[in-house]
Amino acid sequence: MAPLPISSIRVGKIDDVQELIKSKPNTVPERFIREANERGVLVSHKTHLHHHIPVVDLSKLSKPHTDDDFLFEILKLSQACEDWGFFQVINHGIEVGVVEDIEKVAKEFFEMPLEEKKKYPMEPGTVQGYGQAFIFSEDQKLDWCNMFALGVHPPSIRNPKLWPSKPARFSENLEGYSKEIRKLCKRLLKYIAISLDLKEERFEEMFGEAVQAVRMNYYPPCSRPDLVMGLSPHSDGSALTVLQQSKNSRVGLQILKDNTWVPVLPLPNALVINIGDTIEVLTNGKYKSVEHRAVTNRERERLTIVTFYAPNYEVKIEPMGELVDDETNPCKYRSYNHGDYSYHYVSNKLQGKKSLDFAKILN
Ligand SMILES: COC(=O)C(/C=C/C1=C(C)CCCC1(C)C)=C/O[C@H]1C=C(C)C(=O)O1
Numbered sequence: 001m002a003p004l005p006i007s008s009i010r011v012g013k014i015d016d017v018q019e020l021i022k023s024k025p026n027t028v029p030e031r032f033i034r035e036a037n038e039r040g041v042l043v044s045h046k047t048h049l050h051h052h053i054p055v056v057d058l059s060k061l062s063k064p065h066t067d068d069d070f071l072f073e074i075l076k077l078s079q080a081c082e083d084w085g086f087f088q089v090i091n092h093g094i095e096v097g098v099v100e101d102i103e104k105v106a107k108e109f110f111e112m113p114l115e116e117k118k119k120y121p122m123e124p125g126t127v128q129g130y131g132q133a134f135i136f137s138e139d140q141k142l143d144w145c146n147m148f149a150l151g152v153h154p155p156s157i158r159n160p161k162l163w164p165s166k167p168a169r170f171s172e173n174l175e176g177y178s179k180e181i182r183k184l185c186k187r188l189l190k191y192i193a194i195s196l197d198l199k200e201e202r203f204e205e206m207f208g209e210a211v212q213a214v215r216m217n218y219y220p221p222c223s224r225p226d227l228v229m230g231l232s233p234h235s236d237g238s239a240l241t242v243l244q245q246s247k248n249s250r251v252g253l254q255i256l257k258d259n260t261w262v263p264v265l266p267l268p269n270a271l272v273i274n275i276g277d278t279i280e281v282l283t284n285g286k287y288k289s290v291e292h293r294a295v296t297n298r299e300r301e302r303l304t305i306v307t308f309y310a311p312n313y314e315v316k317i318e319p320m321g322e323l324v325d326d327e328t329n330p331c332k333y334r335s336y337n338h339g340d341y342s343y344h345y346v347s348n349k350l351q352g353k354k355s356l357d358f359a360k361i362l363n
């Protein structure tokens with residue numbers, strides 16, 4: 001993935017939201033205030049009791065493939081992928097300590113003084129480091145969020161200068177966490193392949209040395225959550241995304257289902273998984289990436305740790321032959337190189353599912 005020509009990008013002044021609320025807790029600067037039709041209201045999950053994203057129990061998927069529990073859970077997984085594009089996994093086997101340790105250092109990172117965090121700046125037009133990503137002009141609205149993002153794997157996508165020396169155990173904890181999340185993604189891709197009647201190793205064989213990146217999103221409380229957006233609506237460009245919501249987190253993530261923003265209720269010890277654009281293309285639209293956004297609240301900060309898992313940049317992406325039928329299910333996406341899609345994705349602002357127009361065959 002070639003770097004963007006950053007010198008020509010003018011982003012104007014980007015206020016750091018944590019600093020803003022320290023100095024003026026009741027003020028929301030104009031650049032954060034959304035047009036009326038773009039505002040994110042906090043919908044109580046109580047009004048959505050009938051409408052929760054599915055929960056998949058991974059301990060059932062460890063059973064023999066002939067076991068009823070296994071077959072039932074695979075069916076649940078395939079329905080989750082087809083109808084929702086989002087699900088939570090429980091009993092995923094990642095030790096609580098690993099999850100707690102990454103949360104601890106992420107929290108400590110965001111709590112450091114701004115001068116310390118500024119040692120790892122996200123330069124305009126780039127997606128790694130501390131700051132706000134996907135800002136390309138001076139008049140673009142800003143999200144009520146501070147981000148810290150790092151490429152993790154393969155080593156060639158890392159920028160070692162952006163890996164912080166403080167908090168002391170940051171890098172160690174991130175390495176440990178990323179190894180576990182990588183194993184989880186490989187496992188999930190196997191189950192997803194099975195759910196599609198494909199050979200278990202189909203995705204992994206195709207992906208090569210998969211790309212893995214992490215983004216930590218910190219949403220401070222906001223005095224007017226009704227006017228701002230925590231994170232703009234988007235779909236993820238990855239194959240799979242794994243999202244960890246901090247302990248005791250309020251609802252903040254919302255997904256667009258049947259034209260309604262549905263909140264994702266944080267479950268203890270669960271991880272939220274979503275289908276990214278790449279799986280949508282590979283499955284010829286059977287499993288779709290789903291638009292989602294984050295909203296803020298007045299009382300409490302929210303921290304999420306998000307892993308993007310995707311094929312190697314060299315890999316050619318196109319709908320898999322097994323899922324295309326010229327007569328009944330014609331090919332809906334063109335072929336392209338994943339590196340080119342990554343470049344396209346990171347050079348445009350987050351705007352719903354617009355990024356995928358890159359691949360769609362328009363009739
Ligand atoms: C909202 O999405 C992202 O922030 C994002 C960025 C990922 C990346 C990094 C933080 C550093 C290394 C490069 C990479 C683009 C992977 C989403 O990642 C998705 C988007 C694409 C495309 C992808 O492969 O993962």
Ligand SMILES: O=C(O)CCC(=O)C(=O)O
Pocket residue numbers: 215217231236243252253254292293294304306
């Ligand atoms: O923080 C959240 O709830 C959503 C994060 C997200 O969608 C992302 O980082 O891509």
Ligand SMILES: [Fe+2]
Pocket residue numbers: 234235236241292
């Ligand atoms: Fe996302």
